[in-house]
Amino acid sequence: AEQTFIMIKPDGVQRGLIGEVISRFEKKGFYLKGLKLQNVEKSFAEQHYSDLSSKPFFAGLVEYIVSGPVVAMVWEGKSVVATGRKIIGATNPLASEPGTIRGDFAVDIGRNVIHGSDSVESARKEIALWFPEGIAEWRSSQHNWIYEA
Ligand code: GTP
Numbered sequence: 001a002e003q004t005f006i007m008i009k010p011d012g013v014q015r016g017l018i019g020e021v022i023s024r025f026e027k028k029g030f031y032l033k034g035l036k037l038q039n040v041e042k043s044f045a046e047q048h049y050s051d052l053s054s055k056p057f058f059a060g061l062v063e064y065i066v067s068g069p070v071v072a073m074v075w076e077g078k079s080v081v082a083t084g085r086k087i088i089g090a091t092n093p094l095a096s097e098p099g100t101i102r103g104d105f106a107v108d109i110g111r112n113v114i115h116g117s118d119s120v121e122s123a124r125k126e127i128a129l130w131f132p133e134g135i136a137e138w139r140s141s142q143h144n145w146i147y148e149a
């Protein structure tokens with residue numbers, strides 16, 4: 001099944017939004033397959049956002065990500081990459097629809113609470129980077145009440 005990498009950024013952790021974020025993905029019908037809270041090194045944050053290294057906001061972005069612990073997660077389910085991005089909302093929280101995480105809980109683009117992989121390919125890379133130890137294998141007993149056979 002499809003998997004995505006979701007990270008609650010330092011502002012989301014500091015503001016007590018961990019449960020809220022997890023709850024939204026759980027209630028949708030996705031499965032939590034990996035979870036850890038940790039501080040990351042600058043070089044690790046740079047690697048995670050390496051595609052953006054030429055952007056003028058890159059240094060500020062890295063500073064933001066290392067400013068406190070983050071919650072790294074792997075979520076699994078049908079179309080979870082694209083649907084996860086919908087649950088998260090547009091990059092700029094002032095443009096995110098109400099009902100999305102950024103639309104409901106954020107104002108500034110540099111304090112937008114959460115990260116989600118932008119493609120199946122980036123998800124694969126990000127999961128390998130963040131969870132080299134591997135992730136859990138399990139399936140909810142409610143599976144057939146959420147997914148058609
Ligand atoms: P992520 O899920 O965090 O990857 O966000 P995204 O995929 O919606 O956007 P993108 O990958 O393009 O940018 C990564 C992060 O860099 C964003 O979530 C913002 O925190 C930050 N960022 C992107 N664009 C800007 C910008 O124009 N200005 C500033 N200050 N930050 C930006």
Ligand code: MG
Nearest residue numbers: 115116117118
């Ligand atoms: Mg991105």
